[in-house]
Amino acid sequence: MADDNTKAPPKPPSASAAPAPAAPLTPAESPRIQRALREVDALLVPGETMQAFAIQRRLFALTKRRAVVAATSGRFISLARGFFGGYTPTDLRWQDIEEVHLHVGIFGANLTITTSPRQDLASAAHASGTIVSLGLRKAEAERVYRVCQAQSQAWREKRRVRDLDELRAKSGGIQFGTAAAPGSPSSDAAVDPVARLQQAKTMLASGLITDAEFESIKAKIVDRL
Numbered sequence: 001m002a003d004d005n006t007k008a009p010p011k012p013p014s015a016s017a018a019p020a021p022a023a024p025l026t027p028a029e030s031p032r033i034q035r036a037l038r039e040v041d042a043l044l045v046p047g048e049t050m051q052a053f054a055i056q057r058r059l060f061a062l063t064k065r066r067a068v069v070a071a072t073s074g075r076f077i078s079l080a081r082g083f084f085g086g087y088t089p090t091d092l093r094w095q096d097i098e099e100v101h102l103h104v105g106i107f108g109a110n111l112t113i114t115t116s117p118r119q120d121l122a123s124a125a126h127a128s129g130t131i132v133s134l135g136l137r138k139a140e141a142e143r144v145y146r147v148c149q150a151q152s153q154a155w156r157e158k159r160r161v162r163d164l165d166e167l168r169a170k171s172g173g174i175q176f177g178t179a180a181a182p183g184s185p186s187s188d189a190a191v192d193p194v195a196r197l198q199q200a201k202t203m204l205a206s207g208l209i210t211d212a213e214f215e216s217i218k219a220k221i222v223d224r225l
Helices: 028-042 138-170 187-191 195-203 211-223
Strands: 050-055 068-072 075-081 087-093 097-104 109-115 129-136
Touching: 028 050, 028 075, 050 129, 050 138, 068 138, 075 129, 097 138, 109 138, 129 138, 138 195, 187 211, 195 211
Parallel strands: none
Antiparallel strands: 050 068, 068 075, 075 087, 097 109, 109 129
């Protein structure tokens, strides 16, 4: 007779304890989705990774193949796929994106990305425009939207810091290159405490510096009197 104190063998973990697997693709759709993602992968440069993607729902692509959008570590990619094959990509650098909007409806989600013209060393001229992706799968579109918002906010902060440095340089806080000739307008503005204080007030009113930074700049100007 078995001892009543003998412990029963441990039960195998229930299915609910295991991590929930990702939603599987339907058999009829899986090869097409994988082919579309391979087309996006073919566009990535070395070191670039895909962070999120979204597929257009079949309801919004009755006369064409479904579009694909992807958010990578360096850009946003929209892939228009031809009905008989091939595709046309449109990509936007994160630093060029101005606004990102997401509208989630009953049947799908619409993602709207607006760019603004910027001029830098990497792109001498960039035209502004808007890309609208209609009827995306809701959960996938939300993931792409979160990546776009994070990248847009990061680059907005970088531009704010750059603009702040440029204004500080113009106000005389930082001097680049050779010094201006004595008596020139730029030299007079750099040493004129009233002009520098006025520039600091303008930066404060524009939200480029905080109250504490303004007080620090004002104290430095007063100390040099």
